[in-house]
Amino acid sequence: MNSGISQPAVHSLVAEYLEGGVSRRQFVKGALALGLGMTTIGGLLAACTSASNGQSATPKQGGTLKEGYDLDFSRLDPINTNWYDPAFYAVYESLVTNDAQGNYVPQIASSWKVASDGLSVTFKIRSGLKFQSGATLDAAAIKAVYDGIADPKNGSPLGSVWVPVASTEAPDPTTLIIKLKHPYFDLFNIVKTGYWDIVNMAFRTQLGDKYGQQGVDGSGPFTLTEWVPGSHTSVKRWESYPGTGSPFIQNKGKPYLDGINWLTILDAPQRAIQIQNGEIDTLRGPAFQDIERLQADKNLTVTQLKEWSGYFLTLNFGRKDLGFDDPNVRQALSHAIDRPGIVKALLFSHGEPLYGPITSADKSYTKDVEQFNQFDVGKAKSMLSAAGWKAGSDGILTKNGVRFAFEMIIQAESFNQQLGSAIQAQLKTVGVDLKVTSLDRGTFFNRAFALPDSLMFFYLWPVPIDVVTLFVNSANANGKGPNWSNAVLPQMDAAVAAWQSAANEAELIAAGKKFQLVVAEQLPFVPIINRDAFWVSRQNVHGWHPDQWNLYPYYNDVWLG
Amino acid sequence: MASYLARRTGYMLLILTISSVVIFYALRTAPGGPSGGGVLNPLSSQEIRQAYDKRMGLDQPVYTQYFIYLGHLIRGDLGTSLANGTPIVELLGTHARNSLVLGLTALLISYVIAIPLGVLAAVKRNTWVDQFAMGGAILGMGIPNFWLALILVYFFSLRLGWLPSAGCCDPPQLILPALVLAAEGTAVTMRMTRSSMLEHLHDDFVRALRAKGLPEWQVILRHVLRNALIPVISLTGLRLGWLVGYALIVETIFRWPGVGYLLVDSVLRRDYPVAQVFSLLLIVFVLLANWFADVAYGLANPRIRVA
Numbered sequence: 001m002n003s004g005i006s007q008p009a010v011h012s013l014v015a016e017y018l019e020g021g022v023s024r025r026q027f028v029k030g031a032l033a034l035g036l037g038m039t040t041i042g043g044l045l046a047a048c049t050s051a052s053n054g055q056s057a058t059p060k061q062g063g064t065l066k067e068g069y070d071l072d073f074s075r076l077d078p079i080n081t082n083w084y085d086p087a088f089y090a091v092y093e094s095l096v097t098n099d100a101q102g103n104y105v106p107q108i109a110s111s112w113k114v115a116s117d118g119l120s121v122t123f124k125i126r127s128g129l130k131f132q133s134g135a136t137l138d139a140a141a142i143k144a145v146y147d148g149i150a151d152p153k154n155g156s157p158l159g160s161v162w163v164p165v166a167s168t169e170a171p172d173p174t175t176l177i178i179k180l181k182h183p184y185f186d187l188f189n190i191v192k193t194g195y196w197d198i199v200n201m202a203f204r205t206q207l208g209d210k211y212g213q214q215g216v217d218g219s220g221p222f223t224l225t226e227w228v229p230g231s232h233t234s235v236k237r238w239e240s241y242p243g244t245g246s247p248f249i250q251n252k253g254k255p256y257l258d259g260i261n262w263l264t265i266l267d268a269p270q271r272a273i274q275i276q277n278g279e280i281d282t283l284r285g286p287a288f289q290d291i292e293r294l295q296a297d298k299n300l301t302v303t304q305l306k307e308w309s310g311y312f313l314t315l316n317f318g319r320k321d322l323g324f325d326d327p328n329v330r331q332a333l334s335h336a337i338d339r340p341g342i343v344k345a346l347l348f349s350h351g352e353p354l355y356g357p358i359t360s361a362d363k364s365y366t367k368d369v370e371q372f373n374q375f376d377v378g379k380a381k382s383m384l385s386a387a388g389w390k391a392g393s394d395g396i397l398t399k400n401g402v403r404f405a406f407e408m409i410i411q412a413e414s415f416n417q418q419l420g421s422a423i424q425a426q427l428k429t430v431g432v433d434l435k436v437t438s439l440d441r442g443t444f445f446n447r448a449f450a451l452p453d454s455l456m457f458f459y460l461w462p463v464p465i466d467v468v469t470l471f472v473n474s475a476n477a478n479g480k481g482p483n484w485s486n487a488v489l490p491q492m493d494a495a496v497a498a499w500q501s502a503a504n505e506a507e508l509i510a511a512g513k514k515f516q517l518v519v520a521e522q523l524p525f526v527p528i529i530n531r532d533a534f535w536v537s538r539q540n541v542h543g544w545h546p547d548q549w550n551l552y553p554y555y556n557d558v559w560l561g
Numbered sequence: 562m563a564s565y566l567a568r569r570t571g572y573m574l575l576i577l578t579i580s581s582v583v584i585f586y587a588l589r590t591a592p593g594g595p596s597g598g599g600v601l602n603p604l605s606s607q608e609i610r611q612a613y614d615k616r617m618g619l620d621q622p623v624y625t626q627y628f629i630y631l632g633h634l635i636r637g638d639l640g641t642s643l644a645n646g647t648p649i650v651e652l653l654g655t656h657a658r659n660s661l662v663l664g665l666t667a668l669l670i671s672y673v674i675a676i677p678l679g680v681l682a683a684v685k686r687n688t689w690v691d692q693f694a695m696g697g698a699i700l701g702m703g704i705p706n707f708w709l710a711l712i713l714v715y716f717f718s719l720r721l722g723w724l725p726s727a728g729c730c731d732p733p734q735l736i737l738p739a740l741v742l743a744a745e746g747t748a749v750t751m752r753m754t755r756s757s758m759l760e761h762l763h764d765d766f767v768r769a770l771r772a773k774g775l776p777e778w779q780v781i782l783r784h785v786l787r788n789a790l791i792p793v794i795s796l797t798g799l800r801l802g803w804l805v806g807y808a809l810i811v812e813t814i815f816r817w818p819g820v821g822y823l824l825v826d827s828v829l830r831r832d833y834p835v836a837q838v839f840s841l842l843l844i845v846f847v848l849l850a851n852w853f854a855d856v857a858y859g860l861a862n863p864r865i866r867v868a
Contacts, residue, residue: 082602155612157604209616213646229644230826231818263728265816270714273726277718442593442831445603470604482604 059251059543063560064259068271070285072264073233076224077204077212079148080155083460084194086262086284086552087233091132092197092218095123095142095176096188098549099248102363104188106245108142108198108219109176118183118503123176126245131200132238133217139170144201146178158195160475161186161466164500183503189463194551221255221556233262249556250543256559268414275300275536281560282544283536284552288348291534300536305548306361307533309460310354311419312471312525313408314485316453321402323387324485330523331373332383336430338375339529342422346415347531354527356516358464361548364512369520373527380430389431397431405433406453412438419528420456449479451486456528462551465512469496472524487524495519569855573848577841584840585630588833589623595643595831617643619833630837640834644827649838652823657842659729660819663812664804666735667742668797675747676793679754680786683762694751701748706807710741710814727816738815742807746800750793757789764788798854802847 067086074082078092095109109123129137146168149156156162164184169177178187190196200217207215216224221244222235236259243252263280265271268287272294275283286294295302315324315333323329339353352360356369389397389404397404408423410416420436427434434454439447448455461467470476472492476483495515502508519527535546535553543557595601595617596610605613614620618629633640639649682694717737718726725734761767762785770780809821816822820839827835 080602080605152606152608155601155605155609157602157606157609210646213644227645228818229830230822231816263816265727267814270727273714273719277722277726279725279728440593440829441603442597442829443591444593446593446597448603449597449607479607481606 057542057561059256059557059559060561061256061559062258064261065257065282065541065544065555065558065560066280067260067262068265068274068280068283069262070265070268070271072266073227073229073262075212075229076216076227076233078195078197078199079145079204080157081195081212084197084551085233087224087227087235087260088194088197089220089550089552090222090235090260090555091216091220091224092194092199093220093244094193094197095191097192097246098547099246100545100547100549102549104192105247108137108245110245114185114504118180118185120177120179121187123178125174125176127174129219129242130240131203131217131219132223132240133200133203134240135200135202135217136173137198137200137219138173139176140173141200142176142198143168143170145196145198148201148204149196156195158470160470160473160481161190161500182501183507184500185502185504185508186463186466186500189466193462222257222260225259230264232264235260244554244556246554249554251557255556256543257555260555272536275538278538281538281541284533284546286534286536288346288350288531291348291350294536299539301539303535303537303546304350305533305535305546306359307460307531308359308362308462308464308551309458309533310357310359310464310530311456311458311528312354312357313423313456313528314454314471314525315523316451316484317486317488318451319406319453321400322404322406322453323389323399326387327522328383329387330526331521332380332387332430333427333432334373334523334526335376335380335383336432337373337423337426337526337528339373340375342419342529346418346422347529350534351529351531354530356520357468357525357527358516359530362464362512364465364509364516366513366516368513369516372520373523377429384430391431395431396433403433404431405435407435407437408454408456409437409439409444409447409452410456411444412440416456416458423456423528448482448484451479451484455484457484460551462549465499465515468515468519469499472496472519483524485524487522489518489522489524491518491522492524566856569852573852576848577844580844581631581837581841582627584837585627586623588828588831588836589626591831593831594619595833597831600643600830600832639838642827642832642835644830644832644835649835652835653838653842656818656820656823656839659817660808660812660821662730663735663738663742663817663819664801664808666739667746667804668800670739670743671746671750674743675750676754676786676790679751680758680781680789682751682755683758683789684781686759691755694755698748698751701744701751704744706741706744707810707814709744710737710811713737713740727814729817734815734817738811738817741814742804742811745807746803749800750796753793753796754789757792758785761785761788795854795857798850798857801850805843805846 069086071083071085073085073087076087076091078084078088093107095107096104096112097107099105108125108129110126112121112123114121125139125142131137146165148154150159150162150165152159164181166179166181169179171177180187198219203215203217204211213227221238221241223238225234225236227233237255237257239254241254265274269290271283272286272290274280276294276297291302294300315330317325339355343349343351343353355373358365384397389399392398392403408420410420417438420438424434424436459467470482471484472487472489473481473483473496474488474493475481477486477488495511495518498511499508499515502511537544540561542559542561544553546553594614596605596613596619597603601610601613611620618626639653641648642652678694682691685691714726714737717724724736726737728734767780767785770784808819809825811817812819812822813825820842824836824839824843827839
């Protein structure tokens with residue numbers, strides 16, 4: 001603490017905050033007035049939250065946590081799900097996971113070793129593990145899952161990121177060897193995701209299409225009670241849970257909670273109302289306009305994290321008449337987008353502009369991407385002019401009798417609509433006539449694979465470059481996959497190959513930087529913005545700690561006071 | 562009367578058959594589908610999507626799919642939800658029950674408020690009571706129910722913290738959606754009660770009852786109201802149809818898992834079997850309500866039977 005700061009005044013402010021005499025917002029204002037920096041204030045708040053959450057108190061058994069969720073629930077089948085939701089963190093486990101500092105730590109595996117040539121990884125599997133059905137969970141069971149992902153018949157949409165894996169072997173119950181076609185350090189980023197959670201394949205085969213709908217069999221601390229898409233997902237404590245292998249989880253035994261009930265609340269303003277009204281205990285993703293109000297509510301704790309997500313728009317390279325196959329035209333349109341303005345107006349400054357494909361919080365982020373895609377209307381206009389586009393009588397650009405007009409499809413959701421309108425208005429300033437069409441989910445994806453002029457998409461993924469490879473890889477062009485720009489760029493494919501063949505973390509980070517620069521310059525899609533993640537809890541919830549490195553919190557330590 | 566009944570039933574079956582064809586074709590010809598992001602992962606490859614369509618019989622011509630569906634329907638097999646694998650019979654049980662609870666509560670609220678206020682407004686015609694009641698009725702008919710829902714949530718959930726803002730199925734969670742669903746019906750019923758009461762208040766039999774020295778409250782409640790309620794009761798048949806329409810909105814706003822909520826959700830997901838059955842169910846409900854109203858009119862007025 002700085003010598004010029006009154007320590008008694010700070011102690012008094014902290015005491016008042018802990019007693020509930022001042023709100024979080026008032027605390028921050030007071031601390032700033034006392035001359036404290038934001039880092040110190042953040043540390044004090046975290047300490048206060050821990051203290052007020054009763055970390056030192058004895059956890060109580062029982063109760064059902066009610067958690068609000070801002071998305072709909074996907075089928076609870078890791079191999080073929082739309083997305084993985086918080087319930088995956090309760091019913092399943094994976095080989096490894098991240099601790100709050102982003103380090104890889106054991107979960108089902110107890111240790112691992114990468115071969116010196118980088119061509120295999122050997123995992124030691126904890127012995128004595130079972131699935132919730134009582135079936136044995138050993139190396140052979142994990143091999144069955146990974147072989148299942150590789151088998152096209154099982155329909156994993158992510159088979160392409162598993163291509164570097166040559167085979168999986170289980171020489172004994174506690175040894176799993178993943179053999180690689182070439183070094184693939186990114187493997188750890190892949191197997192930690194929910195798509196590679198370990199499921200009892202025999203049970204999955206038995207249930208067929210109904211797996212993940214009518215039943216699941218994982219090894220997590222809770223078992224599925226009910227999955228109702230559009231409404232809720234419920235789980236109850238697995239009484240035979242053998243305990244976690246992850247060192248950062250304090251509760252080494254069965255979970256404290258009797259159960260968890262996640263409620264999907266798609267109406268953004270309703271999420272804040274429900275947590276303020278005590279209808280739910282915890283919440284993911286309040287509307288941005290409600291965050292200040294929630295932060296001021298002394299009954300709530302608001303956690304703000306960087307999110308591994310991004311909004312981008314595609315420009316179909318097939319529209320040669322509009323010049324979308326010309327990087328100068330793509331860059332011109334990108335320069336016309338005022339990303340900082342959008343962040344301020346639509347995200348209430350809770351996010352950041354994306355000049356490259358990924359958030360600045362990523363380990364491999366490079367600031368070099370910021371030399372591209374800066375807001376500069378003058379530059380945008382001159383680049384379009386150089387490409388032969390001239391303003392027509394109505395102010396819209398024309399070239400060879402073609403008006404610069406195209407359609408962008410978006411999913412019908414309020415934020416998408418706001419963002420689509422903002423982009424539409426900004427492109428208008430450089431003479432581009434953008435029509436925004438809002439579609440329901442089913443229609444959107446139907447149109448997406450028919451390769452529209454343009455679409456806007458939001459991704460969320462724990463290691464963003466992995467999912468971005470799907471959008472830019474030429475193997476996914478022509479409707480074969482989600483390369484909706486139909487972009488075939490040799491530099492991009494080379495960058496994807498370099499990312500997928502990095503032999504160690506240093507190589508992976510270097511490949512990631514190069515990858516970002518290629519995307520930022522060549523623009524197989526136009527990155528727009530990244531939003532922050534917000535989590536809210538009521539004061540009766542303890543041991544619930546969303547962190548930067550896991551998409552959702554683990555529920556082993558959670559208890560209700 | 563028998564031929565009248567047969568004619569009304571025939572019309573009903575004809576409308577039902579045409580509706581089932583229209584619903585079936587409209588769903589199938591709308592863009593997207595269960596394999597195009599509705600049920601399957603949208604990032605799935607074309608091969609995976611095609612395999613799914615084949616497994617579910619969605620690759621066959623629409624008319625073939627329709628006759629297969631009709632065959633199942635005739636055998637009493639409603640099918641299974643593509644989205645969550647639950648038999649539709651089960652979904653029908655839970656969601657129809659929830660809708661029924663909400664609808665009946667709304668009807669009850671509506672009559673409990675509307676009839677006494679309508680009577681009072683008629684009896685105290687052109688007084689502040691009448692103006693207050695009719696002002697309320699105009700508001701009830703004029704305020705869109707989604708807006709009313711937002712206002713009630715703002716006051717009773719956010720500001721006062723008295724009631725839950727959404728969810729199912731505890732009694733407190735029923736209050737706000739039932740109030741919103743009841744609003745317009747209350748207003749219409751109140752106006753109808755008032756005008757019907759006014760029609761009868763000066764009838765000869767009323768003058769005779771008063772001349773006999775019957776207390777005024779007995780004249781109003783036992784005799785005038787009894788007659789005045791006939792058109793109000795007839796209106797109930799029509800109101801059931803309105804309720805079904807409004808329930809789609811109200812259930813969605815309050816996340817009340819009734820028939821309307823499930824129908825909207827299943828259409829957005831392209832969960833064809835659920836959307837088909839629940840759309841038809843709503844049509845059956847409205848048709849039945851109208852059928853009963855027609856039959857009741859026929860019984861009450863024999864001239865209608867030959868019209």
